[in-house]
Amino acid sequence: MKIVIVGATGTIGSAVVSALESKHELVKVGKTKGDVNLDITDVDSIRSALQQIGSFDALIVASGDLAFNSLSEMSAQEWNVGINSKLMGQINLAREALEYLTPGGSITLTSGILSKDPIAGGVAATTINGALEHFVKAAATEMPKGIRINVVSPTVLEESLPMYGDFFPGFIPVPGKTVAQAYVRSTLGVASGETFVVE
Amino acid sequence: MKIVIVGATGTIGSAVVSALESKHELVKVGKTKGDVNLDITDVDSIRSALQQIGSFDALIVASGDLAFNSLSEMSAQEWNVGINSKLMGQINLAREALEYLTPGGSITLTSGILSKDPIAGGVAATTINGALEHFVKAAATEMPKGIRINVVSPTVLEESLPMYGDFFPGFIPVPGKTVAQAYVRSTLGVASGETFVVE
Numbered sequence: 001m002k003i004v005i006v007g008a009t010g011t012i013g014s015a016v017v018s019a020l021e022s023k024h025e026l027v028k029v030g031k032t033k034g035d036v037n038l039d040i041t042d043v044d045s046i047r048s049a050l051q052q053i054g055s056f057d058a059l060i061v062a063s064g065d066l067a068f069n070s071l072s073e074m075s076a077q078e079w080n081v082g083i084n085s086k087l088m089g090q091i092n093l094a095r096e097a098l099e100y101l102t103p104g105g106s107i108t109l110t111s112g113i114l115s116k117d118p119i120a121g122g123v124a125a126t127t128i129n130g131a132l133e134h135f136v137k138a139a140a141t142e143m144p145k146g147i148r149i150n151v152v153s154p155t156v157l158e159e160s161l162p163m164y165g166d167f168f169p170g171f172i173p174v175p176g177k178t179v180a181q182a183y184v185r186s187t188l189g190v191a192s193g194e195t196f197v198v199e
Numbered sequence: 200m201k202i203v204i205v206g207a208t209g210t211i212g213s214a215v216v217s218a219l220e221s222k223h224e225l226v227k228v229g230k231t232k233g234d235v236n237l238d239i240t241d242v243d244s245i246r247s248a249l250q251q252i253g254s255f256d257a258l259i260v261a262s263g264d265l266a267f268n269s270l271s272e273m274s275a276q277e278w279n280v281g282i283n284s285k286l287m288g289q290i291n292l293a294r295e296a297l298e299y300l301t302p303g304g305s306i307t308l309t310s311g312i313l314s315k316d317p318i319a320g321g322v323a324a325t326t327i328n329g330a331l332e333h334f335v336k337a338a339a340t341e342m343p344k345g346i347r348i349n350v351v352s353p354t355v356l357e358e359s360l361p362m363y364g365d366f367f368p369g370f371i372p373v374p375g376k377t378v379a380q381a382y383v384r385s386t387l388g389v390a391s392g393e394t395f396v397v398e
Binding site: 043070071072076079083087088091095098114115118120122123125126127128129130131132133134135137138139141142144 | 242269270271275278282286287290294297313314317319321322324325326327328329330331332333334336337338340341343
């Protein structure tokens with residue numbers, strides 16, 4: 001299977017690469033690293049990257065920025081980071097990929113546990129992650145060619161603890177290789193419109 | 200209680216007005232009608248309207264536009280209608296209202312049943328309504344002065360059937376006066392961070 005992984009060099013992306021690379025042909029996509037580059041906030045950049053890649057069987061997106069701040073202090077610009085990158089960036093990638101996905105293919109996006117469990121400063125994350133989990137539910141009803149679409153909602157990764165651990169008090173971290181299995185399940189399974197929570 | 204109702208002349212808003220007007224002082228807000236006018240897509244307009252109203256005890260928002268189209272045909276401009284109006288319009292109203300709300304006050308926003316049950320052409324509605332339901336869950340954890348925040352998620356109203364009925368095949372409509380009670384319950388009850396589904 002030819003699988004496109006956007007965000008392939010990130011913490012989640014590299015765990016997904018490790019889980020899939022022995023049995024599949026992977027196209028690793030990043031903003032500046034990888035086989036192909038794209039900026040998910042720019043639809044033209046998405047289109048040009050997909051054209052370069054050509055036909056493929058599955059898309060995995062483990063990419064998308066969000067700003068963290070309190071509701072009272074979050075600026076319009078900070079809200080727009082999450083809206084343009086993590087939300088519309090993934091939605092636009094999913095939509096543009098439909099043209100290149102083979103029949104029976106799949107799309108797997110990434111939300112995050114904050115949709116379910118708010119943390120301080122995480123109001124945009126809860127909002128945007130929740131939006132993505134609802135998006136796949138509706139988008140699944142419109143997929144052409146038997147294509148499936150799901151989202152993975154991971155808690156904090158063990159590998160991310162040094163950088164983000166203090167923001168997730170009492171959250172039990174999971175290893176990247178466990179999170180990666182949710183992407184494998186979404187990509188190789190039969191579910192569509194689902195949120196795979198990993199915690 | 201002094202209650203500000205944004206969208207007071209709409210189908211839901213007018214039912215909420217009927218449910219509350221005998222016992223409370225209502226400030227009816229609309230884009231062009233009502234006691235005070237504001238454009239929820241414009242933060243300056245929100246600020247100016249709230250300044251005009253002054254201190255109040257509860258905010259109810261039954262306003263916000265969304266575009267309906269298929270995922271493959273929905274333009275960036277159409278996505279932005281829902282993001283700027285129904286999503287960020289309500290979020291900005293909630294945030295700006297905190298300065299004017301009395302201690303123990305409340306905020307009630309509006310999502311809609313499509314968060315739970317997708318319909319054809321409703322991918323933006325499912326996404327944005329889901330975002331709002333997650334927003335209140337996180338925002339509730341940050342509210343100052345004991346303020347509560349909830350969202351009402353109504354199915355199609357009996358009063359809206361002539362205009363929207365065909366888009367909701369098999370959905371059982373509810374009368375506006377039943378939907379209005381969810382706003383009363385959110386405003387006068389004790390819940391916070393909740394989605395009141397009315398169907």
